[in-house]
Amino acid sequence: MIKRKCCGLCGSHILRTLFLKNGARVVRCEKCGFIFVNSVLNESTMATMYSQSDRADDLVDLNFESHRAWHQKRVKQRMAFIHFRKRAEEIEKLMRVGRILDVGCSTGLFLDIMKARGWCPYGLEPNQKASKYAREFGLNVSTQTLKEANLPSAFFDVITLWEVIEHFVSPISALLKIKHALREGGIVGISTPNMNGLVNKALKEHSRHFDVQHVNYFTPKTLGKLMNKTGFEVVKMRTEKLDFATCISHISGKQQRYKKLFYNLARSLELMASIFLDPLIARTSLGNYIVLYGIVKGG
Numbered sequence: 001m002i003k004r005k006c007c008g009l010c011g012s013h014i015l016r017t018l019f020l021k022n023g024a025r026v027v028r029c030e031k032c033g034f035i036f037v038n039s040v041l042n043e044s045t046m047a048t049m050y051s052q053s054d055r056a057d058d059l060v061d062l063n064f065e066s067h068r069a070w071h072q073k074r075v076k077q078r079m080a081f082i083h084f085r086k087r088a089e090e091i092e093k094l095m096r097v098g099r100i101l102d103v104g105c106s107t108g109l110f111l112d113i114m115k116a117r118g119w120c121p122y123g124l125e126p127n128q129k130a131s132k133y134a135r136e137f138g139l140n141v142s143t144q145t146l147k148e149a150n151l152p153s154a155f156f157d158v159i160t161l162w163e164v165i166e167h168f169v170s171p172i173s174a175l176l177k178i179k180h181a182l183r184e185g186g187i188v189g190i191s192t193p194n195m196n197g198l199v200n201k202a203l204k205e206h207s208r209h210f211d212v213q214h215v216n217y218f219t220p221k222t223l224g225k226l227m228n229k230t231g232f233e234v235v236k237m238r239t240e241k242l243d244f245a246t247c248i249s250h251i252s253g254k255q256q257r258y259k260k261l262f263y264n265l266a267r268s269l270e271l272m273a274s275i276f277l278d279p280l281i282a283r284t285s286l287g288n289y290i291v292l293y294g295i296v297k298g299g
C-alpha cells in the first residue's frame with residue numbers, strides 16, 4: 001500500500017476524513033478541496049489487477065462482427081456511442097484531423113469512431129482481453145498502462161483520458177507525461193466523475209464512483225487546478241449525464257429481483273431524455289461527469 005499523506009494537488013497536509021468505504025479512507029484537502037483516497041495499492045499491484053480483470057460491463061458479448069454492431073445492441077453501449085461521437089465533434093472544433101492517443105481505450109470504441117473520421121488512432125489499454133479485441137479490429141493498441149508506456153515526445157495532436165484519471169496514483173505525473181507526448185498546441189481531453197454532480201452529491205458515499213479502483217475524485221474546480229498546475233489551459237469544460245439510473249439502482253438495491261429491471265428501465269429513459277437534457281446539463285455543473293479539454297500552454 002502507498003500512503004498519500006499530503007494532498008496530491010497542492011501538497012497540503014491538512015486533510016479531513018470524509019468517510020470510510022470498503023476499507024478506504026476518503027479525505028478532502030482543507031486547502032484546495034481535492035478529494036482522494038489516502039491509502040492506495042501500489043501501481044504494480046493495480047496494473048496486474050487491470051491486466052486480468054474481467055469486468056462484465058466491458059467484456060461481455062465480444063463476438064459481434066464490429067464495434068458498431070456491438071454498440072447498437074445494448075442501451076449502455078448505445079449511450080457510450082452517442083457520448084463519444086459528441087466528444088469527437090468537440091475535438092474537431094479544436095484541432096484538425098491528426099494523430100490521437102486514447103489512454104485506457106478499453107475495447108477501442110472511441111478510437112474506432114475517430115478512425116472512421118480520418119484520425120490516425122493509437123491506444124493504451126492494460127486489460128489483456130480488451131486490448132486484444134481492439135487489435136482484432138485493426139486498431140494500434142498496446143497492452144500497457146500509461147506509466148509503463150514509452151511515449152514519443154511531441155508526437156500526438158490529441159490525447160484523451162476518458163474516465164481514467166480517477167485511477168491514477170499520481171495524476172500530476174500522468175498529466176506531465178501526456179504534455180510531453182503532445183506536440184505544441186496539442187489538446188488533452190479528460191472525462192471523470194463529478195463530485196459536485198447532482199446524483200453524486202445526493203448519494204454521498206453511496207455513489208458508485210467511490211469504488212476500490214478510483215483513488216481521485218474531482219470537481220470542476222479541482223480538475224481545473226490540476227490542468228493549470230501541469231501546464232494546460234482549459235479551453236472547454238462542461239458536465240454531462242444525470243446518471244439517475246445509478247440513483248434508481250441504489251434505491252432499489254435491497255430488492256434484487258427488481259434491481260436489474262429498474263436499472264434497465266432507467267437507462268432506456270435516460271437515453272431518450274438525454275436528447276433533451278444534455279444541452280441543459282452542459283450549461284450547469286450538475287452532470288455526474290466532467291468533460292474537459294485543455295491545450296498545452298505556450299502553444
Ligand SMILES: [Zn+2]
Binds near residue numbers: 009010
Ligand atoms: Zn490540496
